[in-house]
Amino acid sequence: MDILVKAIDVSKNFGPFKALDQVSMEVARGEVACIIGPSGSGKSTFLRCINLLERMDGGAIWVNDALMGYRRDGNNLHELSDAEISRQRRRIGMVFQRFNLFPHKTALENIMEGPVQVLGEPADQAREHALSLLARVGLADKANHYPVELSGGQQQRVAIARAMGMRPDLILFDEPTSALDPELVSEVLDVMKDLAASGMTMIVVTHELGFARNVANTVTFMEAGKVVETGPASEVLSAPKSPRTAEFIRAVHS
Amino acid sequence: MSTADGMSTVDRSKYEIAHLKLVPKRHIGRTISAAVVIVLLLALVRAFSVGQIEWSYVSQFLFAPVILEGLVNTLIMTVAAMVIGIVLGVVIAIMRISGNPVLSWIAIGYVWIFRGAPALLQLMLWFNLALIFPTLGIPGLFEFRTVDIMTPFVAAMLGLGISQGAYTSEVVRSGLLSVDAGQYEAARTIGMTQRKMLRRIVLPQAMRVMVPPIGNEVIGMVKLTSLASVIQYSEILHNAQVIYYANTRVLELLLVASFWYLVVVSILSVGQQRIERYFARGSKSIQASM
Structure with missing residues (x-):
């Protein structure tokens, strides 16, 4: 199995609070991994450690065989510069709970920004790619709309297209449907299902257990900064080994 | 039911008011205060018209070459000082919020010192720099006499x-x-470096908040340049003074200068609205007005 993301003993403290306590995880290429758990369990923090939005206090993460944030040189680990970290982040897309589209740019410009400004793609080529991505998320007719003119579900679909625009190895989803009105959740989940079917590696922090059951290959249950249980989606969701996992799943369903 | 019917006939006549004549509310206080203000204004206009202002002098000097030259110098100084102010402002603000404690403290110190002394005093400090530093430059490489460099223009621009x-x-x-x-x-x-993030994403959005107060500062600067008259920079107020020292028509020349300040400020106010509209793209307020 081709491992794309490998995290070993990742720890993160906010003052005396242990947000992450030696979290380890592996995600294979092409796999969809869902992380579930009560709020404050550290799932989002772990996701943000992968692309270095949060600085780890302990442990290490490899993405595509590259050690995130450091360069190994014999027996020394050198911290990477701002530019080198930016280069590592290019290959890791992220979709946020609150969309975080650039409000001063249209849907099309939001998707083109990274490819043109960071990857140096010619504008024509980037525009063509961006338009095809907008068509893929069902928003071909909204290319020239500003985010404020779009519904939450539409904004999140543009945000997914923006992440895809960078042709990433991996996309991280941080509770992508939690800020949406209930009737808009399915349109975003449908886009994510389509993306999973196309073979994109995805790590999804979510409360949508239905999505996890239908789409995820593996499900990890986290609580209090620790991984409680991890395994194939069907096993963890239908026959959890840990009583805490079972309790959480029951609580979400009721 | 019968009582309800009886009630409803009474009610119906009570609720039929569409045919009644509407008498607007009378604003007596408003009428009186407007009248008082108009009378005061007329008195002021009359005072100016019977006052000893030779309006012919005002019109004679309004477009005089010396005045127009001063106006151009005022505009040049406004632009030069604001360019320095904005560039320094951006640099100092970024230093302040950067993670580097040394840069951050330098930024705090800069704001503390230069906001702490009157602009006029700072102008005079720069203009008199030669008193403590007779020469400027890097010893051995190049050196200039301070009085040659610190012209009124340079001193005013820096101050x-x-x-x-x-x-x-x-x-x-x-x-x-x-x-x-x-x-x-x-x-x-999306892999942006710190600098690209500031330039492409953060500053354009910050501009929406920054344009109104910076527009205010540009307008303030147009008038603040008049301080440079004190160190003999020939901006419009200085040139007006030169004329009235000769012909003693003090108030007429001051009116000429204030006319031009008002013209410049009016034009800038219109320009500010345009710039605000540009940076508001993609925000709710502009969508509402479109």
Whole structure:
């Protein structure tokens, strides 16, 4: 199995609070991994450690065989510069709970920004790619709309297209449907299902257990900064080994 | 039911009011205060018309070459000082919010010192720099006599620009703080470096917050340049003074100068509205007005 993301003993403290306590995880290429758990369990923090939005206090993460944030040189680990970290982040897309589209740019410009400004793609080529991505998320007719003119579900679909625009190895989803009105959740989940079917590696922090059951290959249950249980989606969701996992799943369903 | 019917006939006549004549509310207080203000204004106009103002002098000097030359110098100084002020303001604001404690403290110190002394005093300090530093330069490489460099133009530009930078940096900082943290994160996740993130994502959004106060500062600077008259920079007030020292028509020349200040400020106010509209693209307020 081709491992794309490998995290070993990742720890993160906010003052005396242990947000992450030696979290380890592996995600294979092409796999969809869902992380579930009560709020404050550290799932989002772990996701943000992968692309270095949060600085780890302990442990290490490899993405595509590259050690995130450091360069190994014999027996020394050198911290990477701002530019080198930016280069590592290019290959890791992220979709946020609150969309975080650039409000001063249209849907099309939001998707083109990274490819043109960071990857140096010619504008024509980037525009063509961006338009095809907008068509893929069902928003071909909204290319020239500003985010404020779009519904939450539409904004999140543009945000997914923006992440895809960078042709990433991996996309991280941080509770992508939690800020949406209930009737808009399915349109975003449908886009994510389509993306999973196309073979994109995805790590999804979510409360949508239905999505996890239908789409995820593996499900990890986290609580209090620790991984409680991890395994194939069907096993963890239908026959959890840990009583805490079972309790959480029951609580979400009721 | 019968009582209800009886009630409803009474009610119906009570609720039929469409045919009644509407008598607007009378604003007696408003009428009186408007009348008082108009009378006072007329008195003021009359005072000016019977006062000993030779309006012919005003019209004679309104377009005099010396005055227009002064106007151009005022505009040049406004632009020069504001360019220095804005560049310094952006640099100092970024230093202030950077993670580097040394830069941050230098930025705080800069704002403290240059906001702490009157602009006029700072102008005079620069103009008299030769008293403590007779020469400027890097010893061995090049050296100039300070009096040759510190012309009224340079002294005024540095004095006004550097003190303006202290104020503008606070405007820029409030603009940067107004941008949501999620925008910084989104820019980072598409692989932007710090500098590109500031230039492409953060500053354009901060501009929406920064333009009104910076427009205010530009308008303030147009008038602040009049301080340069004290160190003999020939801006419009200085040139008006030169004329009235000769012909003693003090008030007429001051009116000429104030006319031109008003014209410039009016034009700038219109320009500010245009710029605001540009940077408001993609925000709710502009959508509402479109």
